[in-house]
Amino acid sequence: MMRHPLYGLMAEFETIDDLLNAAQRAHAAGYRQMDAFTPFPVEGLAEAIGFHKTHVPLICLVGGLIGCMGGFFLQYWPNVIGYPLNIGGKPYNSWPSFIPITFELTVLCAGLATVFGMLALNRLPTPYHPVFNAPRFELATRNRFFLCINARDPKFDAQKTKEFLQSVKAREVSEIES
């Protein structure tokens, strides 16, 4: 794919309501390749830009299952197969006493999987990203709300998209180089 000279158009908004409204209208207008940037999580914004499903819970579940089975096996193997010791005739596989460690390792692996899974799906760490070139983008971590329509979007047209963004109460629309 040829690299587009333009990454996209960034619109700046003063309030959450303006941003939510703009995101919904952009989605209704047929734009799909877009992203919004806010200083705190805004309810309904991900849905407004057409992002519904995430695999984070699944990754958490898989991590938890690996931790659970691995944790139990970690204790089962040395006690039953690797180095069995007969202590007072107690069963080698005394599973109730293996539960605490199994539980701890379930939580540990599920937690590690959740955090690293979330970071991986978010493609973090990302040392450079074109959106940081937008003017006043540092306010995205303070009190401003941004919507970026990507130049890769099939409906994208530098002129028309700019006019569209200006029509939805954007404070300023700027072009971002890729």
Place this chain on the structure above:
Amino acid sequence: MSPDGLEKTAAMEAGPPVLAPGHTYASITDKISSIVLLQRTKRGWWFGFAVAFALFMVLNAAIGYLMLIGVGIWGINIPVAWGFAIVNFVWWIGIGHAGTLISAFLLLMRQAWRQSINRFAEAMTLFAVASAGMFPLLHMGRPWLFYWLMPYPDTMGTWPQFRSPLVWDVFAVSTYGTISLLFWFVGLIPDLATLRDRARNRLAQMTYGFLAMGWRGSARHWHRYEIAYLLLAGLATPLVVSVHTVVSFDFTIAVVPGWHSTIFPPYFVAGAIYSGFAMVLTLAIPLRQFYGLEDFITLRHLENMAKILLATGLIVAYGYVMETFMAFYSGSTYDRSMIMNRMTGPYAGIYWLLITCNIAIPLTTLWSAKLRRNVAALFVISLIVQMGMWLERFVIVVTSLHRDFMPSAWGMYYPTIWDWATFAGSIGLFLTLFFLFIRFLPMISIFEMRGLVHQVKEEKA
């Protein structure tokens, strides 16, 4: 009622607000980030840090001497082989529990008042776990062989005893430390990005930028972030209960009178929360004073925490009553003489001091709404509760061990100067880390406070 509905009613309840009126996204961001980025280091900070650091050096000296000579420098011997190291371990790990409870459990319960206290409470957890984790290792005698606790296929062909609560403890505490670190760091990412964008000096920009990992507040990122955060909270809540339960197993699985009891797990967990919330109050009260954060950590927060102190204190009191009742009801001579020895024996003074600190003072004063809103009184009560909880651990460890079944095996335990130095030093380590934290990282979660402003605005509309 939807979860959001609950949250709204929580923020709108009568009484002092969870956030003083008049704040905007910008004012909150600037106020909290300025503590780290713009304000000059306060003289009080330098003073506090100097004291903490000096105590930390005492710890290093005590550990150095311990490495050189061995655990014989401590007061431990047979029959009391556990002494201060285990008392301090249980006390510190209990203190940590409040941080996880605030950040995870109150998040699941959608309590709006958690948002201004969760960050430093989580930091407190992390540093308390660091202080706690050190003690069992030092107590081992040869701390440099600590990795023998881990199951790995070694050339000795041996494995840890997985049926032993002491091995469960290794897994519980290391999992707890790891998950607390993850929870804290994940919560910090958006705030590190805020600091990166606000910082004016190159070194700060680079450092916070590196740690923020390129966070840009994208809606997609926030979506996954919130789900991951909620999942972590869901994992941390049962974890925190399991950790102190496993710590109590260290005692209950033994047959020693005074330890072998089924009341221990719930009573340890309640005690942990009790001492932990006391520590949160001890830290929150001076912090809001010195850094002018009364708008964010309001009387509402202090009062809510005082109520939790009261509730958990009552559970702890129930534990003491049941322990005594069961000793007599069981008909066991050993249990009965253990409890009589605790109340009237050589350590009776400590037992009654513990009852005074944990039951008599806090559980009478905290019923008064006036005292719950009196900052100075609350500060004193929080210190008393922490002392009481430390004494409780001392009573459990020492009075149970020093006279068990055979009078010929009885003995006394007296801490040495090195026991005290290690204990004071662990407080130094905790405070040193905490002072560094409040200087270099935002002590209140900025992005969650912005969310709170939004929430308050919506309620008004």
